[in-house]
Amino acid sequence: MAAVIVGIDVAKEHLDVHIRPGGEAFRVTRDAPGLDELVNQLVPLEPVVVAMEATGGFEAIVAASLGTAGLPVIIVNPAQVRSFARALGKRAKTDPIDAAVIAHFAETTNPEIRPLPDDATRLLSDLLARRRQIIQMIVAERQRARMLTAPRLQKSVARLLKALQRELETIDKDIDDSVRNTPAWRHKEDLLRTVPGVGPTIARTLLAEMPELGTLDRREVASLAGLCPFTRQSGQWRGKSFIGGGRSNVRSMLYMGALSASRFNPVLHAFYEHMLALGKPKTVALIAVARKLLTILNAIIREEQPWLTT
Numbered sequence: 253m254a255a256v257i258v259g260i261d262v263a264k265e266h267l268d269v270h271i272r273p274g275g276e277a278f279r280v281t282r283d284a285p286g287l288d289e290l291v292n293q294l295v296p297l298e299p300v301v302v303a304m305e306a307t308g309g310f311e312a313i314v315a316a317s318l319g320t321a322g323l324p325v326i327i328v329n330p331a332q333v334r335s336f337a338r339a340l341g342k343r344a345k346t347d348p349i350d351a352a353v354i355a356h357f358a359e360t361t362n363p364e365i366r367p368l369p370d371d372a373t374r375l376l377s378d379l380l381a382r383r384r385q386i387i388q389m390i391v392a393e394r395q396r397a398r399m400l401t402a403p404r405l406q407k408s409v410a411r412l413l414k415a416l417q418r419e420l421e422t423i424d425k426d427i428d429d430s431v432r433n434t435p436a437w438r439h440k441e442d443l444l445r446t447v448p449g450v451g452p453t454i455a456r457t458l459l460a461e462m463p464e465l466g467t468l469d470r471r472e473v474a475s476l477a478g479l480c481p482f483t484r485q486s487g488q489w490r491g492k493s494f495i496g497g498g499r500s501n502v503r504s505m506l507y508m509g510a511l512s513a514s515r516f517n518p519v520l521h522a523f524y525e526h527m528l529a530l531g532k533p534k535t536v537a538l539i540a541v542a543r544k545l546l547t548i549l550n551a552i553i554r555e556e557q558p559w560l561t562t
Contacts, residue, residue, distance in 0.1 A: 256299040259355025261347045262311045270351035271297065272359050277348055282310070287317040295321055301365060303358035305330040305350075312374070319368040326363050333357050369463060376430050376437075377460040380453075383423045384501075390416050431456055444549055446558035449513025449520065457505045458549065466553030473550045478503045479543040503542070510542035520545060
């Protein structure tokens with residue numbers, strides 16, 4: 253019997269479902285009754301994978317409901333699915349067509365099923381995302397303040413900055429409470445922060461957005477963070493290598509950590525200087541430091557040994 257693959261296109265009001273290899277398709281509403289109906293229809297089929305795209309958060313409740321029912325759920329990259337559709341020559345784009353393409357993509361690529369984050373992990377991730385948003389607003393208001401000359405407008409910016417700073421302090425306290433009140437997270441954060449260059453924001457981003465840390469090898473963890481360079485070449489032509497994909501928030505935090513570690517971490521400082529001595533541009537050297545930093549952090553969590561004893 254052929255393996256059952258399910259593709260789901262998630263919209264705000266409804267879910268379009270396509271099942272391979274039979275080709276059955278149906279639609280349910282994206283609410284409690286619709287999710288119950290979806291679970292009742294999929295569980296008897298015993299699918300090997302249920303795939304859906306990341307859709308800005310609309311997929312979260314769907315994935316949680318299916319995961320709770322014991323179904324193997326995976327969130328796939330929308331850009332990869334669209335590239336796959338173009339490769340198939342599918343120019344039309346409707347919700348039912350998208351569901352069919354997602355199912356076909358999952359069947360062809362056989363993506364690895366990873367455990368979905370639990371409620372506490374999702375909350376921590378949301379708090380960190382909100383923190384990034386507030387910092388972006390603070391930066392934007394400070395930039396506006398430089399261009400304003402009218403005292404009334406300057407006072408308006410000052411009031412808003414003060415309110416944003418208070419909100420940032422509240423979010424930071426909520427994040428701190430979430431981590432420090434969870435023994436497993438507290439232990440991992442303490443281990444990660446033994447590495448010079450790793451502060452609470454980097455450690456907590458890894459806890460929330462890379463729970464696989466410590467369970468993967470160095471190549472897998474670098475790929476998951478989008479820190480594996482990929483080469484572009486054809487015949488005699490040799491292009492530059494680039495990084496990309498993976499979890500962008502983790503990659504950004506690790507790059508900021510590399511900036512600090514390349515100065516204050518003796519091992520990574522020596523590695524950074526070695527890369528520069530080889531003629532590597534500073535940006536390339538920093539990306540290499542970020543990748544090595546992630547490898548170190550992965551080993552620390554796997555071995556449960558702090559930096560000083562590794």
